Amino acid sequence: MTAPERLKFIVLSDLHLVGEDETSKGLDTFVRLEKGIAAINARHADADFVVLAGDLADLGFRGEEAPYHRLKAAVSALTVPCHITIGNHDSRDLYVKVFGETERAGTGYIDKVIDAKGYRVILLDSVTAPGAEHSHGGQLAPSQLDWLAQRLDEAADRPVVVVLHHHANPLLTKVDRIILENGKALADVLNRHGDVRQVIAGHVHYTSTAIWHGLPFTTLAGGHYNVTVPLDPEAAIDQLWGPAQMAVVLGDADLTLVHFDNYLDGNIVLENA
Numbered sequence: 001m002t003a004p005e006r007l008k009f010i011v012l013s014d015l016h017l018v019g020e021d022e023t024s025k026g027l028d029t030f031v032r033l034e035k036g037i038a039a040i041n042a043r044h045a046d047a048d049f050v051v052l053a054g055d056l057a058d059l060g061f062r063g064e065e066a067p068y069h070r071l072k073a074a075v076s077a078l079t080v081p082c083h084i085t086i087g088n089h090d091s092r093d094l095y096v097k098v099f100g101e102t103e104r105a106g107t108g109y110i111d112k113v114i115d116a117k118g119y120r121v122i123l124l125d126s127v128t129a130p131g132a133e134h135s136h137g138g139q140l141a142p143s144q145l146d147w148l149a150q151r152l153d154e155a156a157d158r159p160v161v162v163v164l165h166h167h168a169n170p171l172l173t174k175v176d177r178i179i180l181e182n183g184k185a186l187a188d189v190l191n192r193h194g195d196v197r198q199v200i201a202g203h204v205h206y207t208s209t210a211i212w213h214g215l216p217f218t219t220l221a222g223g224h225y226n227v228t229v230p231l232d233p234e235a236a237i238d239q240l241w242g243p244a245q246m247a248v249v250l251g252d253a254d255l256t257l258v259h260f261d262n263y264l265d266g267n268i269v270l271e272n273a
């Protein structure tokens with residue numbers, strides 16, 4: 001009996017890359033990315049592709065271009081294809097300057113469609129608030145919601161997974177101050193489809209799962225650091241700690257599964273926030 005054809009892809013998020021000889025929160029985030037890529041090549045070389053879910057650079061929004069060049073060089077070591085969108089620490093213009101104009105969808109944003117193994121995977125650029133150079137909150141533009149509806153209609157016959165930087169569903173902690181502001185509008189569009197298997201985000205630097213408006217949502221901690229957040233919207237973040245975490249998404253006709261691969265620094269406490 002042959003095994004069913006199964007989609008496998010990796011999500012890395014929140015790389016927060018710095019320039020040469022720089023660190024962020026005391027960590028060399030470039031070395032951490034290199035270790036993540038080595039882990040993918042060693043353990044997940046059978047993946048169909050990798051997705052980077054934004055906050056590629058730590059200070060891209062302040063005009064730092066070097067991290068994008070370093071990122072481009074680093075991902076060239078991946079043995080599987082890599083698809084990228086941006087987060088609130090990024091500059092869309094700098095990203096496009098380094099990675100090319102073809103990274104922009106018809107929306108003008110860094111949105112993408114990947115069709116593989118009977119699935120459609122859709123990347124959404126959630127950093128579209130007009131005039132906001134660096135607002136930590138997220139937003140999807142009306143043109144993106146229209147674009148998304150069309151991409152979903154085209155894929156009416158197959159399951160869909162969406163990846164974006166910002167969390168859309170409330171997490172009932174302080175991070176809801178930097179939530180995707182029009183998450184309900186996103187959910188309304190996604191519910192047109194009827195077989196959205198996951199909506200995966202980074203941004204919050206911790207792991208969560210939820211069902212919200214009938215849709216499954218996941219956040220992964222990402223590559224920089226993990227936070228402990230009290231379940232109280234007013235309480236501050238407790239501490240920053242390891243591990244660096246990637247999500248491993250597996251999908252066939254019946255099952256869509258997210259594993260979390262903590263590839264670095266499982267138990268290191270970095271500092272009090």
Ligand SMILES: [Fe+2]
Pocket residue numbers: 055087088089165202203204
């Ligand atoms: Fe973020």
